[in-house]
Amino acid sequence: MSGKTYPLAGNVRMRVLRASDAERMTDAYRLNRDHLAPWEPERPEEFFTTAGQARVVASKLAQHAEGSEVPFVLLDGDRVAGALTLTGIVRGPFLSAHLGYWVDKEYNGRGIGSAAIAAAVGFSRQELGLHRLQAATLTHNAASQKILKRSGFEEIGLAPRYLRIAGSWQDHILYQRILY
Template sequence: MRPLPLPNGLELRLLRDDDAAPIASAYTRNRTHLTPWEPLRSETFFSAEWHESEIARQLESFESGRSLPLVIASGRQIVGRVNLSGIVRGAFQSASLGYWVDARYAGKGVGTAAVRATAEIGRDELGLHRIEAGTLVHNVRSQRVLLNADFEAIGLAPRYLRIAGEWQDHLMYQRILHD
């Protein structure tokens, strides 16, 4: 996959082996910004060593067709992630979407552009029919990203994920990629 341009001079590209230190730095820099929206993280999560092994796992999953791990980058600096995971083939042709954007770029259209581009990759390069995503009920900014990227709300998933140490309800969204 070739890198795709995003607003503010950023690019969306495939995760690489040498991204561990930039990703650890991005999570450390955005720790306060991301804490309300993510699972509880151990201190080791914020190290380059932890991300080295995680990147190896994610790239193996990509090679086997189970996921698409992407980064939002400004040169060598990572300023966000977008992932398609749990790719299911057969009659379903579906995946789950996850994403986050550096606090400095939040509210500037970067998340929407990255989610739109990822949906297009899912349709055009991966042949997916559908992508789903969930947001915490009170995460209005993330909901706006999904709606602006042509996702539609499809319901409430009670106690869907353990976020910030609590099982929390999520609003579920989907985007159908083929008519």
């Protein structure tokens, strides 16, 4: 499962995260710190270090080995152009996961987010056998809402104070895509 590479837009490709990606992830998060801050939880300073990213990557890979997460990295050569993660993978009668992603500020508007979501949808259906993907956006994140809708996700409701983002509990619009 971790060996396949998915071509996206331009030279960007997507593959499962590797332990050797920690330094690249550090560089990407440092470059995009201000860009991502309004959309993500507050991060401790350690998060922006190679040692911190090595711990994050190790945790994600442990969850991947357990079958509860698939962490993808979006790469343009050796540069991280973003990330996409399938988390909270549930088996049994639910067969569902949560999709989250971000794209480097310099790569916005190039179709990379849409291509990554399309690849993740195919992977979720074909490789994981999932029935459903869910995603959530801040109520004011029009760009992500547009990408999700274009990718076949439908709005299913509002979750008040859903996640602690940028230091405060914020409402999110929930989306889903039924895969089969």
